Amino acid sequence: MPKIKDLECVLLIDDDKPTNLIHKKVIEKTGLEVEVQALSSASEALDFLTSTGKYEQTDQMSKPGIIFLDINMPGMNGWEFMEAYQQLSDSQKARIVVIMLTTSLNNSDRERALRDKNITTFYHKPLRANMVMDLVNQHFDANL
Template sequence: MKKIRDLDHVLLIDDDKPTNFLHKKIIERAGLDVDVQALTSAVEALEFLTYSGKYEGTEDIKRPGIIFLDINMPGMNGWEFMEAYHALPETQKARIVVIMLTTSLNTDDRDRAMKDKDIATFYHKPLRPEMVLELVNQYFPETEELS
């Protein structure tokens, strides 16, 4: 297992529970020593990031270094989440790498994601361990081996 400096927590935001389960296993298979939290609602994810709603008073819980965000979700979709995310204070966004995930083949989605300054990259589902490791190496280059 690798302990990654500045990366203690990964947040999965996808309304599909089996996809969240699979992605959690893939992150584990990548050999990272991180907590993985899966939420099925973009609204709940915003509450988690802002310590509001049912997450009020949880400032002691570590917030994510990476967010894997699905585009197509009921209620608030990934694009609407990003609109709300842009409005957050920088202190709540600091050191978070947002990765847009989709099964969509629409090239407009990729173009739109790559124009967003807060989206690091755009991947097609499902995640693979090498994708996770590539992100970690790019955005969190300092690693420490655990004994």
């Protein structure tokens, strides 16, 4: 599959490391030429997006075009991440499609996610290759 314009990296944010590993494999299975960055905390993800903390000298790293975000995580949860994300500069948020990816069956979580203008959609785990490709086809241009 060719490189996709504005999609150099996919960011997985989930405190469950085996889930991140499985989802990374799913993305690799699509054949997309993207880097997959799997982080186990929302606060670390904010550092990654803003090139701060342990990512301070990494502002040349590929920034994500898609973020798959879990809701229920210790420390900063997905909702708290989104509150902080909304405060980021436009350049730090540029061309990022945020997807809530969760096991939550709570209908209010789905409704809340769909009301948030920074969240594109709400998916239930596990991530599947067709979900990734649907997002890519909807939000990105395959032509460089």
